[in-house]
Amino acid sequence: MNNRLYGNLIFELSHPGRRGYSLPNNEFGHYELPEAMRRNEDAQLPECDELTVIRHYTNLSANNFGVNNGFYPLGSCTMKYNPIINEEVAAMPQFAALHPLQSEQTCQGALQVYYEMQKSLAAITGLSEFTLNPFAGAHGELTGLMIIRAYHQSRGDMKRTKVIVPDSAHGTNPASAAVCGLEIVEVKSTADGVVDTEDLRGLLDDTVAAMMMTNPNTLGLFECKIPEIQQLVHECGGLMYYDGANLNPMLGVCRPGDMGFDVMHINLHKTFSTPHGGGGPGSGPVGVRKGLEQFLPVPKVAKDGDTYKIVGCDEGNIHVGEFFGNFAVMMRAYAYILSLGKEHIRMVGPLATLNANYVKESLKDVYALPIPTVCKHEFVFDGLKDKSTGVTTMDVAKRLLDYGYHAPTIYFPLLFHEAMMIEPTESESKETIDAFIEVLRLIADEAKNNPEEVKTAPHNTPVGRVDDVLAAKHPILTWKQMNQ
Ligand SMILES: *Cc1c(COP(=O)(O)O)cnc(C)c1O
Numbered sequence: 001m002n003n004r005l006y007g008n009l010i011f012e013l014s015h016p017g018r019r020g021y022s023l024p025n026n027e028f029g030h031y032e033l034p035e036a037m038r039r040n041e042d043a044q045l046p047e048c049d050e051l052t053v054i055r056h057y058t059n060l061s062a063n064n065f066g067v068n069n070g071f072y073p074l075g076s077c078t079m080k081y082n083p084i085i086n087e088e089v090a091a092m093p094q095f096a097a098l099h100p101l102q103s104e105q106t107c108q109g110a111l112q113v114y115y116e117m118q119k120s121l122a123a124i125t126g127l128s129e130f131t132l133n134p135f136a137g138a139h140g141e142l143t144g145l146m147i148i149r150a151y152h153q154s155r156g157d158m159k160r161t162k163v164i165v166p167d168s169a170h171g172t173n174p175a176s177a178a179v180c181g182l183e184i185v186e187v188k189s190t191a192d193g194v195v196d197t198e199d200l201r202g203l204l205d206d207t208v209a210a211m212m213m214t215n216p217n218t219l220g221l222f223e224c225k226i227p228e229i230q231q232l233v234h235e236c237g238g239l240m241y242y243d244g245a246n247l248n249p250m251l252g253v254c255r256p257g258d259m260g261f262d263v264m265h266i267n268l269h270k271t272f273s274t275p276h277g278g279g280g281p282g283s284g285p286v287g288v289r290k291g292l293e294q295f296l297p298v299p300k301v302a303k304d305g306d307t308y309k310i311v312g313c314d315e316g317n318i319h320v321g322e323f324f325g326n327f328a329v330m331m332r333a334y335a336y337i338l339s340l341g342k343e344h345i346r347m348v349g350p351l352a353t354l355n356a357n358y359v360k361e362s363l364k365d366v367y368a369l370p371i372p373t374v375c376k377h378e379f380v381f382d383g384l385k386d387k388s389t390g391v392t393t394m395d396v397a398k399r400l401l402d403y404g405y406h407a408p409t410i411y412f413p414l415l416f417h418e419a420m421m422i423e424p425t426e427s428e429s430k431e432t433i434d435a436f437i438e439v440l441r442l443i444a445d446e447a448k449n450n451p452e453e454v455k456t457a458p459h460n461t462p463v464g465r466v467d468d469v470l471a472a473k474h475p476i477l478t479w480k481q482m483n484q
Pocket residue numbers: 076077136137138139170172173214218243245246267282284
């Protein structure tokens with residue numbers, strides 16, 4: 001709902017002197033703040049009654065779109081359903097009300113969750129040990145690269161300053177390498193969308209610290225040459241880093257550790273179901289193969305008999321954040337792993353893969369499919385097949401909003417001009433997916449017969465088409481009262 005009264009800013013609903021509360025008479029006398037600490041003038045705060053505030057925020061929240069509202073095929077983001085039981089577990093006061101400085105004896109349960117989560121992730125990925133301290137995928141990448149740098153330095157191998165990153169990589173890969181003070185070298189993709197091993201051979205020497213790979217890559221393709229690639233990189237003394245943000249289709253099917261990767265991160269908020277978007281919350285656990293455990297960041301949780309202990313606090317190890325990461329995200333992931341169990345977690349990948357291929361095959365006669373091979377959990381169209389209509393990927397994405405769907409990821413990856421990256425996830429029913437396919441076909445028809453309707457979309461949303469360029473060049477990030 002978006003009516004005139006409640007669609008405004010809370011400041012615009014303000015009336016001087018209007019109050020939403022009544023306080024009992026003060027029987028304790030007055031305390032004056034020291035002059036130097038006082039404002040010169042009253043703070044400009046909105047003054048509203050309680051019901052106006054409730055309606056304002058309830059209506060705002062109804063303008064939000066989430067997985068619980070409708071289909072959200074945002075490629076690369078794995079917007080899967082977050083089962084309610086995960087929320088209940090994360091909100092249990094025995095965990096949610098813990099203080100981070102509580103003594104070990106009083107939070108054994110929380111330490112057990114941390115310990116068992118890192119064991120579960122080690123089993124799922126085939127690696128030796130995990131830290132759950134990083135707060136996001138990108139933070140995990142940085143942590144992983146710091147581990148790799150510490151490993152090389154521990155061997156006195158100081159000349160390794162390069163990180164090889166495929167041209168299809170997520171933007172966070174080169175960004176993390178740069179933040180870690182490493183130099184980025186790009187390796188090309190072949191025409192069928194996987195790493196070009198010939199190009200890679202030419203880049204390898206004794207200054208390579210690591211190669212970062214995403215698998216399945218950002219085109220949703222399984223990197224079939226990993227055995228050869230890992231051998232080449234290891235022969236020149238570099239380590240293999242696995243960006244595990246796309247782990248979803250691999251769960252219980254195959255393991256990065258078995259493929260020869262040394263270090264990886266996982267996005268708990270993608271693969272292991274935490275609602276995310278708009279910058280948070282996240283968790284990017286980092287795992288290492290046997291022999292690299294001593295480079296993991298501190299603090300860690302260890303098990304001593306039946307007791308869990310916090311260890312490593314005073315060692316000179318890497319430190320990537322206070323305490324133990326985003327604990328509520330960990331709790332949701334823990335509930336998700338335990339409620340699916342070993343047998344059902346194996347079904348996630350094949351179902352996600354089936355759904356993605358079904359959408360792809362059902363639409364490839366009207367949308368351009370630059371890489372026609374079998375995909376994993378996601379795939380990329382290069383806009384409408386019929387380019388003569390002038391309707392762009394942006395227009396299709398905006399028109400989808402009119403029909404009640406979240407748009408796919410658009411204009412990423414950068415390998416195609418009109419990229420439209422679709423990831424349906426395993427949570428969706430055939431009926432939902434069929435309805436989405438029907439709408440995308442309908443939009444393709446509209447593009448042919450009534451292109452203006454598509455080019456000016458969205459028509460049914462509270463806010464119409466915004467000027468992206470203006471918003472990027474002149475963002476207005478604070479509110480100013482008009483009459484001042
Ligand atoms: C999402 C994603 C990341 C970054 O994860 P954040 O949690 O957003 O920092 C890195 N790599 C790939 C392939 C991703 O899809």
